[in-house]
Amino acid sequence: MSAPTSVPPTVRPEPGPDAPAAAAPRDAGPPPAAPKRAAVRPPLGTARRRLVQAGWATTSLAVLVIGFGAFLPTLSGLQEQHAQAAAYKTLREQFGTAVAPTGPTVDGAPVAMIDIPALGLYETVVVEGTTGRDLMRGPGHRRDTVLPGQQGVSVLFGRRVSFGAPFARIAELHEGDRIDVTTGQGKSSYVVNEHGEGGNPLTDQAENRLVLVTGDSDWISSSTVMVGARLLGEPYADAGTRGALRPTDKALAADRSALSALQLWTLGLLGCVTLTTLAVRLWHRWAAYLCSAPVLGAVLWSCYENAAALLPNLY
Known part of the structure; x- marks a missing residue:
């Protein structure tokens, strides 16, 4: 039986000074920018919120009076x-x-x-x-x-x-x-x-x-x-x-009985505005506007008619 033959280890030559340098890794460029996060609007303070609400209420009242x-x-x-x-x-x-x-x-x-x-x-x-x-x-x-x-x-x-x-x-x-x-x-x-x-x-x-x-x-x-x-x-x-x-x-008399009717029509107007606001948020905006505009117009007309009855009758 013959003895096993040993395999000599492979000796890799070390690179000399004239050997080419190893290829540098490809430049991958700057890392991708992180997606921008939408700016979060800081919540309004209580005082500022009330001021905004008062501004809207005043503007709405001015529009109605005009x-x-x-x-x-x-x-x-x-x-x-x-x-x-x-x-x-x-x-x-x-x-x-x-x-x-x-x-x-x-x-x-x-x-x-x-x-x-x-x-x-x-x-x-x-x-x-x-x-x-x-x-x-x-x-x-x-x-x-x-x-x-x-x-x-x-x-x-x-x-x-x-x-x-x-x-x-x-x-x-x-x-x-x-x-x-x-x-x-x-x-x-x-x-x-x-x-x-x-x-x-x-x-x-x-x-x-x-x-x-x-x-x-x-x-x-x-x-x-x-x-x-x-x-x-x-x-x-x-x-x-x-x-x-x-x-x-009599001349220049006002019809005070119209005051109660005006109050009821005003409540109806507020109700219509509330329902319209909800419809705009929960439904298609323009569809809500188109459906509510005739109703709002009719109720507002009745409000104006009863308000006119409170003025002097010869006006």
Whole structure:
């Protein structure tokens, strides 16, 4: 048996000074930057949060007040036009069937049509009553006076600024200008003969007259402007006793009963705003806006209408 053969260890030559250096490792470049973290907004302090909330509340209130100021001389006229169109249709039908009122009737019912050519006012419907809500429909007949054309003094109120402002320019009427009024009894004509105001009332003592009354200012009226006219021709007979004058029927009176309705509509507006805010957060933003805008507009309109009833009825 032969002895095992030993294998000599492999001796690796050490690199000499002229041997090439080992390849350097490839430069991998700078390490990738860490992703930026979104800046976290520090929470508002309690005092600052309350200040922001107060700022939003004040801004919202200011927008509502400015909107109300714009509503009175502009958009409120659309409501009056709609009421006039309905009243005109009703009165025309009553004229055709000879059932138009010739005596006392319910508030808001159409009783006459007035034409004042000098002011460009034609076929404007006069309604019964002179409360703030009555005058939102057009000129109003004071319930304790006879109807136009009848024997006696007839008094008509009209707004100066809001809801169509039908009597805004009656102070521009001159002596001799004509006023025509049509009722269920027929057509009557008056001629302007005097002007007056709160401190200087009309002095004409003629038996059969027409008196037009409105506010004295484009701001909140504190007095009245009056125009007197005498009847031309024979008067019609008074068809019945007149109603008693209530406090809300007087010139510059405000309808305090509208306050409770305004409070309810304001609560409704707050509820709609709350629901809209929730819908914007939980639903599609623009879809929520589109769905809520008509409701918010209708509720806000009702708020403005009831707020207007709290102003002087001739405004």
